[in-house]
Amino acid sequence: MSAHDNEAHGSYKSYLIGFGLSVILTLIPFGLVIGEFEVGLPWAVGIIFGLGAIQILVHVHYFLHVTFRAENGWQFMSLVFTATLLVIVLAGSIWVMFHLNENMMPSHDQIERVRNLP
Amino acid sequence: MSSIAQKTGGMAKEAEPGDDKPFQFHVFETEHDEEEHGHDTGTMLGFWIYLMSDCLIFGILFAVHAVLGQNYAAGPSPADLFEIEMILVSTFMLLFSSITYGFAVLAMQKDDRKGLVRWLIVTGIFGLAFLGLEIYEFSHLWHLGATPMASAFLSSFYFLVGTHGLHVTAGCIWLVVLLTQVGMHGLTHENRRRIMCLSLFWHFLDLIWIGVFSFVYLTGVLL
Numbered sequence: 653m654s655a656h657d658n659e660a661h662g663s664y665k666s667y668l669i670g671f672g673l674s675v676i677l678t679l680i681p682f683g684l685v686i687g688e689f690e691v692g693l694p695w696a697v698g699i700i701f702g703l704g705a706i707q708i709l710v711h712v713h714y715f716l717h718v719t720f721r722a723e724n725g726w727q728f729m730s731l732v733f734t735a736t737l738l739v740i741v742l743a744g745s746i747w748v749m750f751h752l753n754e755n756m757m758p759s760h761d762q763i764e765r766v767r768n769l770p
Numbered sequence: 771m772s773s774i775a776q777k778t779g780g781m782a783k784e785a786e787p788g789d790d791k792p793f794q795f796h797v798f799e800t801e802h803d804e805e806e807h808g809h810d811t812g813t814m815l816g817f818w819i820y821l822m823s824d825c826l827i828f829g830i831l832f833a834v835h836a837v838l839g840q841n842y843a844a845g846p847s848p849a850d851l852f853e854i855e856m857i858l859v860s861t862f863m864l865l866f867s868s869i870t871y872g873f874a875v876l877a878m879q880k881d882d883r884k885g886l887v888r889w890l891i892v893t894g895i896f897g898l899a900f901l902g903l904e905i906y907e908f909s910h911l912w913h914l915g916a917t918p919m920a921s922a923f924l925s926s927f928y929f930l931v932g933t934h935g936l937h938v939t940a941g942c943i944w945l946v947v948l949l950t951q952v953g954m955h956g957l958t959h960e961n962r963r964r965i966m967c968l969s970l971f972w973h974f975l976d977l978i979w980i981g982v983f984s985f986v987y988l989t990g991v992l993l
Binding site: 662663664667668670671674675678681682684685686693696697700701703704707708711712715716723726727730731733734737738741742745746749750 | 814815818819822825826829830832833834836837854855857858861862865868869872873875876970973974976977980981983984985988989991992993
């Protein structure tokens with residue numbers, strides 16, 4: 653029973669590993685912004701989002717203790733389901749909202765370009 | 771008709787507590803259930819599904835901020851407003867509170883009631899420190915004229931960060947209630963279950979905050 657509990661809810665070691673990883677994964681993106689390192693905007697945003705995603709996984713594993721087996725797999729299943737919904741909602745919203753003008757009246761430039769086609 | 775009477779009769783019987791037993795307002799497991807699962811019955815999974823639905827709420831707020839986050843309406847932009855050093859401090863307040871809550875759970879597993887209470891109080895102090903910094907930040911922004919009414923960016927910013935702050939406030943209130951419960955009844959089975967639920971809630975809020983500081987603050991300042 654106690655062995656099972658320890659496995660399910662972590663130990664000092666696993667909490668400290670999770671904490672250490674979180675500290676590193678927090679300090680790097682903050683250092684990047686505060687130190688104003690010149691890495692270029694796409695790289696900076698990529699690093700911030702990538703490390704944020706890794707830190708979320710670290711929290712899920714070391715602090716929330718999500719496993720494939722917990723609650724007969726339903727905990728992991730609901731997490732995957734939610735993540736899928738989030739990807740659809742986020743990617744879909746951003747895609748739609750930044751392409752609202754796609755089928756609007758063409759601009760003057762575009763009309764001229766078509767007119768001047770050989 | 772008679773079946774309804776029977777049903778209501780049955781319900782009344784169930785609702786009436788036995789003479790020797792106090793009325794139960796909460797879920798309680800029988801010994802049989804515990805033996806069967808070696809774990810709580812449905813509460814932990816139910817609470818987890820609540821957290822997932824909460825995750826969807828935050829996901830929608832993040833989507834709103836992704837769409838509106840750059841509509842400054844000639845007002846201030848993130849680079850003008852946010853003090854990243856202060857956000858770093860409040861991030862660490864939440865991170866510390868997460869690990870101290872983990873220590874509280876470990877103390878509970880060792881039936882160390884004093885250790886549990888001590889770590890829970892430390893967690894609460896870190897949570898309050900986080901809230902204090904957030905209130906200071908909001909009032910500072912408000913004084914600068916960066917109110918939610920100023921631009922779409924600020925509306926979605928206050929809505930997203932404020933919702934997270936409200937969750938932390940609820941967590942702090944829950945923490946105080948739990949400390950009272952533990953003080954009154956000790957480490958009963960129900961209290962252990964509640965502590966594990968709040969553990970999930972607290973770590974989940976820290977997880978949401980990763981998204982907030984990465985996306986709203988750090989990326990906002992860069993763009």
